[in-house]
Amino acid sequence: EWLTISRIQDVEGGSIKFAGIFSDISERKKAEERIRNLAYFDVLTGLPNRRLFNDRLSMAINSAKRHHQHLAILFLDLDLFKRINDTLGHSVGDRVLEEMSNRLKICMRDADTVSRMGGDEFTILMSEVQEVEDAVRLARRIIESIREPFLIEDRELFITTSIGISVFPEDGDSPEVLVKNADIAMYRAKDLGRNSYQLYTPQMNAKSFERLAMENEMRKAIERGEFILNYQVKMNLDTGGIAGAEALVRWKHPDLGLVPPADFIPLAEDTGLIIPLGEWVLRAACQQNKAWQDRGLPPIRMAVNISPHQFNQADLVGRVRGILAETGLEPSFLELEVTESVLMEHMDIAAFMLNELRSLGVVTSIDDFGTGYSSLAYLKRIPIDALKIDASFMHEITTDEGDAEIVSAIIGLAHNLRLKVVAEGVETEEQIAFLRSHGCDEIQGYLVSRPVSAENFEQLFEQDLLFQPPGVRSRPAKRKK
Incomplete structure (x- = not known):
């Protein structure tokens, strides 16, 4: 309550009495508290913003300077979180962020501060750190x-999440520098494959500038038309002719x-x-x-890799339909390749998307098969x-019994499911003989042809790829040991 007291005077200025008015200011206090929360706390998770x-980091730095202590900053980002928002909706994404904040609080010490910086980015302040290993242990707990x-x-x-770690005073002596360097280390963790942590090093600054420069160059490259396509042939093992191109x-x-x-692809x-x-x-x-086709060459399938980001676009099917209509290409002559990991992340969504693409008449295939889940x-x-059997199985297919059995099993499995089989990375005649004897349908690799320009690819239509004259067929490059 709020008490207001007023003095009541007579006409000559003398005091007669006092009047008190009590006001209920509960709503006002609640409004002030809501304003304070909006100013300092994240609405979705309730974490500090x-x-x-x-503010807390500034105070912790001042305290650490006075007492000659260390502190650590952990910068976290959820890997490929945008896919969840794009495919399942923002309501599901919000639930994930709420659960993320709960798990972070469980992992931390009571004295630590976790905040949501925005989007799917979180930061953790560890004060009074005895050694860098304390921050590393926390990062490992969070990842698990x-x-x-x-x-x-x-x-x-x-x-999964990627985490960058910076330490005061070695990696900076201000909030801005410490957070920036932890952010740089986090991106380094992403570059190295995600689902991991990295400690900041000064060398990362140079890599960060290189990354930024490369990103700017790439944006300009799309506008300037600096990207080109090469085409690698897929050969039909029965006929020796061209079955398609990638x-x-x-x-x-x-x-x-x-x-x-x-x-540039990971970037x-x-x-x-x-x-x-x-x-x-x-x-x-x-x-x-x-x-x-317009020039009278035999019609073939053109295979195009679809990235995880593309596959998770809600309007992917519409974009493919539009491009087919724009170019006049029959859908049956387009093949879209996706990796196992993309399909397994959200299987129901993947099945729906692939059904939609196949309803257009587009051919679909799994790229790099055998490197991911490979669940029957x-x-x-x-x-x-x-x-498409991954190239890693081809290297020792004729000398390693394990690789040979895996490839044989994949071919048998695929044929039982009425699927075509393409072997990637074929580089020797012995590999071709093995694959043919086990009923593989198509092959792709340097033994048949390296990726070439459109003009050079046209010449392959006129050749028997199994019996090319000397000097035409590309020989595989020697592998570094």
Whole structure:
């Protein structure tokens, strides 16, 4: 309550009496508390927000300076969280963030502060750290905790996190620098494969600048038309003729020359640039295939890799339909390849998406088969047309009994499910003989042809790929030991 006392005077100025008024200010106090919460706490999770975290970090730094102590910052980001929002909706994404905050609080010490910085980014302040290993142990606990499945609306979601760690005073002496360096270390963890942690090192700053520069260059490259497609042939093992082609993107930078895909594809995935780049690849590949057909060349299937980000776009089917209509390519001459890991993340959604694509008449296949889950059960649930056996199984297929048995089993399994089998990474005649004897349908690899330009690919239509004249067939490069 709020008490207001007023003195009542007579006409000559003398006091007669006092009047007191009691006011109920409960609602006012509640409103002030709500304003305070909005200013300092995250609405969704109830955790401290960026502003409160920075205030506490500033105080912790001042205390650590006075007492010559260490403190640590952990910067966390959920790996590929955007897929959940894009495919399952923001309500499910919000539930994941709420559960994430609960798990973080369980992992931490009472004296630590965890905050939500925004989106799917969280920070943790560890004060009075005795050694760096304290922060490392916390990072490991968090990774193990997040790895456990999230049960959201009767769905099991498998999520991972990447963590960067910076330490005061070695890695900075201000809130801005410590958080920035922990952020840089987190991105390094993502670059190295996600689901891990990294301690900040000064060398990461240089890599961060390189990454930013590469991202800027990539954005310009899409506008300037610096990306090109090469095509690798798929050979029919029965006839020796061309069964199809796979479109492979290359970056022809005006100053750096040919940039390897390993240097720009992961960055494109992380920054979201894979969406416009992937759409360009799909359109260019369809245009090229239609151009070959218009020139009277035998019609073949054109295979295009679909990235995880693309596959999880709600309008992927509409985009594919639009590109097919725009280019005039019949759907049956387009093959979309997706990896096992993409399919297994949300199997029900993947099955629905693949059914929609197949309803267009598009061919679908699993790329790099054998490197992921390879569950017999999911193969029956996922509507696909072909399996591509990963190249890693080809290296010792004729000398390693284990690899030979795995490949033989995959071919048998696929054929029992009425799926076509393509073997990647074929580099020797002995590998071809093994694959043919076990009924493999198609092969792809340097023995048949390296990825080549559209002009050079056209020449392959006129050749028997099994019996090319000397000097035409590309020999495999020697492997580094």
